[in-house]
Amino acid sequence: MDDFRNRHKKMRIILSSSFKEKEKLKVSNKWKDETMAKIRGLRPLTPVQLPYFILEQIFFRFTTAVTLSLIIGLGFLESIDEHEAYQVFYEEPLDEYLNDSKRIDI
């Protein structure tokens, strides 16, 4: 058991030293210029936005559009109502309705 532990410890020292040794390899500086060139080519950074902030922005962005569509929609609904009321009165005049109502026994 001790022999196994000893071998294991020795192996760890050898491998760790070898792993650390790789740090000493030299790398040129060209990659730094290339990295900066690529970064300059990227679109500007935008700060991370919180959900409520995004919602608020969406709300303000679409306020005009929503108000306009509400006005148009309501106007349209009103004209439909008027048209329907006109149709009802035209097809079934009030006099006839009143005449019919006379037949109703209370």
Added chain:
Amino acid sequence: MLRKDPDDNELIDRILKGEVNIYRFLLNKYEPVVLKILKKRLPFEQVEEVAQVVFIKAYESLPSYRRQSCFKNWLSSIAIRSCYDFWRVRYKKKEVNISSIAEKDKEWLDKALLEQSFDVLTKKGQESEAREILEWALNKLCPEDKTVLELIYLEGFSNKEASDLLGWGIAKVKVRSFRSRKKLEKILNLNY
């Protein structure tokens, strides 16, 4: 104008405001940290390419940098995860060379393990045979095991530190660490 030794947070604020060229200061300052991580973990010819990836990833992630940990740790974490991604892609493509260990390296290892002095062992680790054995053994492991083994077994990080750097749960790191050590023992035939 920048002060002689500007604070990282000050630099980051200016980068976020659109002064992209300020990033060069961070790149110069933390280049040794990143290269140290990459050189140990990657094939030498890949180091420059992955270093670019690391700094570009860090730049793109700057808006989400929370400043709870120092910039060095945050960048180290990106570098380690990039190495892990590199090996994962290679492993998937089956580009990892797992040829058998050379007979001369095996003999060298047996002799080295008979050494009594630990100082000699450290020097032995700097020999080319040791490097070949290390590469060969690490290439036999899957990317997860390899990454955890490098952090904990070879560099001496704690489970908690490894967990923070990798963004994995501590239980996963513990299990991986145990398994990878067992696998390494088997690969290097240490159980005889």
